[in-house]
Amino acid sequence: MKAPTKTPDWNVLGLLPAHLIMLLTLIIPIGIIIVVSFSTRGPYGGFEYVFTTAPYKQLLFNEGWTGELEFNPQYLIVVARTLVLSAVTTSICLLLSFPVAYFIALQRPAIKVLLIYLVTLPFWVSMIVRVYSWIIILGKDGVVEKTLRGLGLVDNMDSLLFGNTAMLLGLVYSYIPLMILPIFASIEKLDPALIEASHDLYGNRLTTLRRVILPLTRPGMIAGAILVFVPSLGAVLEPTLLGGGKTMMMGNLIQLQFGGARNWPLGAAIAIVLMAAVMVFLIFQGLRSMRTEGLERAA
């Protein structure tokens, strides 16, 4: 037998442009950020190539005049707030989206297309404008305040703006379409005969929802949760405009460090922490779905 002559597999080169783009737009920029995060802050902004772990220490500690480290939770609070707000945003989006997506999925095809179009409609308007509109709604003499005062429910209320509630509202508003769409898609894929089968086998509405509809639409919910949670972690506009610059999230904290505070290494360090958080979340999700799939295959 003659061994087949081995020819180099040139097909691999076909993917070269894709790899090149990944390298230029993903790997190198992240590399730069990592380098910056371990550099020394320049006297007039920017940075100098002098290795230090100071930016990461700065996340947790204040350095006193004599070099002693004093625990400072201010950045940790921002990280915690970001995680909590993102998680709450994701949960609220999930709770609100499921009935909406289900309702849309039940409509006639023409209505369905219209409703899906309406869900995606906000994306056609600039994000800044959309978030800004909440300032008008929630602000002093805004629609909400005027209505409440007009009804005599409140006399003199604190502004609804500039706080966790306003930021949460903005986040939910911004990202809810990203939850509705994948859930809608998974409900659409659900065979109506399965719901009938559940009813036929003595399952009432609640049983059918719990044992048939929810488990079978879980992939859509997971996809939606990732699509909402990840951008929420990095949100800049909502905390900047609705948090009033006082209540910060990681997104605008990073922006502040690169901008006004002129502390690039610290900004880079926070960005790396944020990225690590997202990666941990995604790896966790990936492992979970791999495990359920594995269980299903093993069964």
Next chain:
Amino acid sequence: MNDEAGHGAPRKAVEIKGVSKVFGTYQALKPVSFDIYDNEFFTLLGPSGCGKTTLLRMIAGFEQPTAGQIFLHGSDIQGLPPHRRRVNTVFQSYALFPHMSVEQNIGFGLENLGWSKDRRDTRVADMLRLVHMEAFAGRKPQQLSGGQRQRVALARALAPEPEVLLLDEPLSALDLKLRQAMRDELRILQRKTGITFVFVTHDQEEALDMSDRICVLGDGEIQQLGTPAAIYEEPSNRFVADFIGETNFLDADVITVDGEQATVKTQLGMTLTASHKKAVAGQKAFISIRPEKISLPAQDNPIAVDGTIMSTNYLGGYTYYLIEAGGTKLRISKRNSVSRGQMFEIGQSVKVGFAAESVRILGA
């Protein structure tokens, strides 16, 4: 009222009373009334769009009748949601829950009925044995073949011991060979469990093979209801004669009608007397004669005509001939009972014959 039936008389499992269904402006089902008896294999047969599936879905509770009532063992089930009706359905697509194992699928209905774990496990094991699926208890539906899914769907629907089992074209997704095997199995299952089966199909052969009684539906109304033999041998109208099996239609003029019998002069020229339905003396009618009831060549048949072989189709067990006779075409099937038996050539002149008893006269 069940006790009305008394001893011996079959108990009514389902009573359909004047049930009709309108979707928007489309009348899917005109008012129909009939009874389905206990322990019966009852088939709703008809072409697509005849209303058979609508009727089944109304019994299951997925659709509400526009008018009329449905009784299940004597009690009106009008307005009861599907999960409150003691009927179960075998769906056309099986509709097995993909995220549950075979066992979990079969136990689903029992859980909802509040059966204890022990009782459930026993019943699920019994059902698995009944459909010969013991070895697959832990599998997911997507790991099963079409025939296996079919069995699981059956087991799942039979497990809660429904008063009536509804089957919505359950064999249509299977290949031919499996379909034949499942027919026998379904029949055996029905006898073993003693549960009333209401079977929907558009396949007349399936219906004839399995049913105790068949209800032929067409254009949203009942065309005929009876045993397979009655429906095949004594069709009550052209639709039934045409839809069930194959037949030859010949024009005829009705001469006299005498009770069950009518005398007609057919387009082949001969006069014959046979059983009839709705024939009126002096009016047009047609006669239906099945391909296998025409002898080729004519033996000592009282009715015989000369003809010419137009085409032959050899199908192994049978050969089909198309014969031109008396200005019309007759389709004849002849069993190949002897290897290399008598074959006929295209263009050959033959004499074909049949008995008057084999003919059905149908009023136009």
